[in-house]
């Protein structure tokens with residue numbers, strides 16, 4: 001068992017770590033953060049990072065420049081954990097349901113400015129009733145569907161104004177709109193990404209404009225996914241950008257073309273535990289329990305299996321993939337058609353696997369072994385888990 005104390009010193013060398021372990025290359029992470037911040041600074045819009053990717057105070061502070069700042073969360077557990085650490089401005093960006101309102105109201109009473117998201121008139125009435133009954137002000141963003149990917153109200157729909165009207169109460173502020181262009185993950189060219197970013201912006205601004213015309217404050221216009229944040233050319237009318245996975249990047253993001261594989265800040269350290277040399281396999285102790293079941297690159301032009309294989313220092317081993325995964329076994333082999341022989345990789349060899357989906361892989365672990373510029377592992381950074 002590893003202590004959850006975020007300052008617990010991790011062993012200084014990779015060889016001393018248990019495997020599988022989650023490694024965080026801090027200089028790469030800092031580079032990714034600087035890139036996003038520079039991009040948004042040019043566009044003149046602040047970042048409200050989605051901390052569902054990192055679920056870590058240490059990482060969140062690094063994104064925010066050292067101190068707690070505005071964040072986006074995907075669970076009330078994240079909201080509570082971050083609030084306890086001094087984060088007061090939190091957007092809970094998953095549709096609220098009435099059963100969760102007592103928890104929300106308790107957090108509001110404790111001083112957390114927790115904004116909610118919804119897209120349903122019945123839920124809106126329940127939120128207004130709960131706020132009135134508690135005498136607590138609730139700030140609500142209406143979720144807008146900008147791309148048919150998931151939930152939300154169409155920006156030109158009658159339903160948008162009906163849901164907003166269902167929130168009319170002295171205790172509820174219809175503070176604006178939020179949208180997430182999930183279809184950006186299916187884009188296959190820079191032009192498509194730029195167009196998707198504009199589609200996301202235009203839908204959110206249009207919805208907010210209609211709400212204002214109907215007498216609602218609608219100050220907040222919140223957009224963002226990592227691909228649209230990095231490819232937007234104009235964010236006029238937008239008041240904040242939510243991006244999350246940019247902090248680590250992953251193979252899915254590399255497949256979309258928003259980063260390179262040497263930008264990936266997360267990897268799983270694993271040990272070679274055996275071979276099936278006639279099949280060209282090395283067996284490692286990172287299966288899907290360590291990597292997650294996420295096969296996000298399977299639908300991309302370049303399928304990366306369960307991850308790209310690197311040596312212990314993080315240098316890619318050309319043509320090597322984690323081809324398949326059982327719970328605690330991974331099978332390393334050559335990509336179909338890759339030239340050259342399988343490297344030796346004696347039992348005990350340490351390898352690093354770059355993940356398909358950083359959020360999913362990180363969620364398999366209690367924390368990060370934070371590595372410095374020379375690859376030294378000096379600190380253990382705890383993560384939150386659960387709901």
Ligand SMILES: Cc1ncc(COP(=O)(O)O)c(C=O)c1O
Pocket residue numbers: 050072093094179180224225226227242243244245246
């Ligand atoms: C509502 C919402 N906002 C923002 C994000 C962040 O997007 P990304 O992970 O592409 O940075 C997500 C990711 O799923 C999301 O669901």
